[in-house]
Amino acid sequence: MYLALHKNQNDLIIVAYSSFKQFYTMRKILITGGAGNVGSALTAKLLQDKNTLVTVVDDLSTGSLSKLDLTKTNLQFIKANSNDRQEMTEIMLSGRFDYVFHYAALVGVKRTQENPIKVLDDIDGIKNILNLSKNTGVKRFFFSSSSEVYGEPVSIPQNEDTTPLNSRVPYAVVKNVAEAFCRSYHQEYGLNYTVFRFFNTYGPNQTTDFVMSKFIANALSGQDIPIYGDGSQSRTFCYVDDNIETTITALNKDLFVNDVVNVGGDVIVSILELANIVIRLTNSKSKIVFLPPLKDGDMTRRQPDNSKMRKILNRELVTIEDGIQKLINAPDFLKQMNLI
Ligand SMILES: NC(=O)c1ccc[n+]([C@@H]2O[C@H](COP(=O)([O-])OP(=O)(O)OC[C@H]3O[C@@H](n4cnc5c(N)ncnc54)[C@H](O)[C@@H]3O)[C@@H](O)[C@H]2O)c1
Numbered sequence: 001m002y003l004a005l006h007k008n009q010n011d012l013i014i015v016a017y018s019s020f021k022q023f024y025t026m027r028k029i030l031i032t033g034g035a036g037n038v039g040s041a042l043t044a045k046l047l048q049d050k051n052t053l054v055t056v057v058d059d060l061s062t063g064s065l066s067k068l069d070l071t072k073t074n075l076q077f078i079k080a081n082s083n084d085r086q087e088m089t090e091i092m093l094s095g096r097f098d099y100v101f102h103y104a105a106l107v108g109v110k111r112t113q114e115n116p117i118k119v120l121d122d123i124d125g126i127k128n129i130l131n132l133s134k135n136t137g138v139k140r141f142f143f144s145s146s147s148e149v150y151g152e153p154v155s156i157p158q159n160e161d162t163t164p165l166n167s168r169v170p171y172a173v174v175k176n177v178a179e180a181f182c183r184s185y186h187q188e189y190g191l192n193y194t195v196f197r198f199f200n201t202y203g204p205n206q207t208t209d210f211v212m213s214k215f216i217a218n219a220l221s222g223q224d225i226p227i228y229g230d231g232s233q234s235r236t237f238c239y240v241d242d243n244i245e246t247t248i249t250a251l252n253k254d255l256f257v258n259d260v261v262n263v264g265g266d267v268i269v270s271i272l273e274l275a276n277i278v279i280r281l282t283n284s285k286s287k288i289v290f291l292p293p294l295k296d297g298d299m300t301r302r303q304p305d306n307s308k309m310r311k312i313l314n315r316e317l318v319t320i321e322d323g324i325q326k327l328i329n330a331p332d333f334l335k336q337m338n339l340i
Pocket residue numbers: 032033034035036037038039057058059060061062063064080081082083102103104105106107125144145146147197198199200201202206207
């Protein structure tokens with residue numbers, strides 16, 4: 001038996017592996033932002049493989065430990081700022097990770113608009129973690145970019161290769177710069193990467209900073225449903241399971257190596273339509289209220305060309321109605337929203 005010392009939040013815990021060899025042959029994965037909406041779902045799925053050791057690094061700024069199953073012995077959690085060079089150096093030198101999923105970021109349209117300098121700090125984190133990945137033998141670096149890199153759409157649907165990028169707001173600029181860093185690290189040092197451009201992704205672990213969870217929480221508690229502008233701005237929505245199946249298949253089957261892939265749903269829904277669907281499915285008496293449009297960053301339209309993603313999933317995506325039903329019936333979501 002081999003006993004390894006792991007740091008779990010603030011405690012050191014001893015984990016028993018059947019052998020020294022077992023520990024060293026385990027697949028070691030670092031997930032920054034792993035206590036967030038998408039990161040926690042990715043963590044939970046990866047932990048199902050007993051031969052995978054997942055290390056989550058998160059500063060818990062928008063994430064929460066309640067989204068992680070800390071009883072899993074193949075999970076370790078480290079509270080740290082992924083933009084802090086010294087902290088990340090210690091973590092990555094000792095972790096010797098095979099794969100890195102860099103998902104930590106300052107997110108949310110309002111939060112990023114209110115903190116335009118702090119958003120740009122994420123560039124430091126991306127650069128440091130890429131550098132450490134290159135120096136510690138990471139086999140592939142996965143990055144959560146965003147549909148925001150396309151900015152106000154030049155054409156619809158937005159294709160990874162042919163649609164010009166139109167990043168203007170700081171959050172989008174950061175994602176665009178990060179993609180450039182991935183390509184450059186590959187070109188100069190041979191570090192493999194995959195860039196996922198996520199389009200609106202919702203799930204039981206999302207905070208109410210985002211339109212889907214906010215509308216459902218408000219509808220279930222009978223509060224007004226606020227819409228910025230006239231609600232004609234349109235989006236597509238992706239249930240988190242579709243996102244996670246795509247990204248884990250990309251990892252396990254060596255797909256999209258040194259490539260970019262849109263990860264999102266392709267059914268266009270206006271924000272006003274979304275509010276009405278939520279009201280209907282929750283059987284709510286909530287009223288829709290219209291607020292002044294956001295100053296910047298609320299794109300009029302967005303729709304991915306998701307043919308690359310569809311090809312590997314090879315099944316229908318979760319419909320918006322089914323996704324909303326899943327949330328209404330998810331105890332984790334209802335607990336997070338203080339609805340039970
Ligand atoms: N969910 C979406 O619709 C969507 C769309 C496009 C892109 N993305 C990207 O996907 C990633 C995950 O987003 P999410 O929806 O899960 O958001 P989230 O806010 O739920 O998750 C982000 C996580 O990162 C953590 N974090 C933030 N800054 C950090 C730092 N400096 N150090 C350590 N931890 C930090 C937060 O505490 C949180 O747990 C982000 O990079 C985001 O930009 C998400």
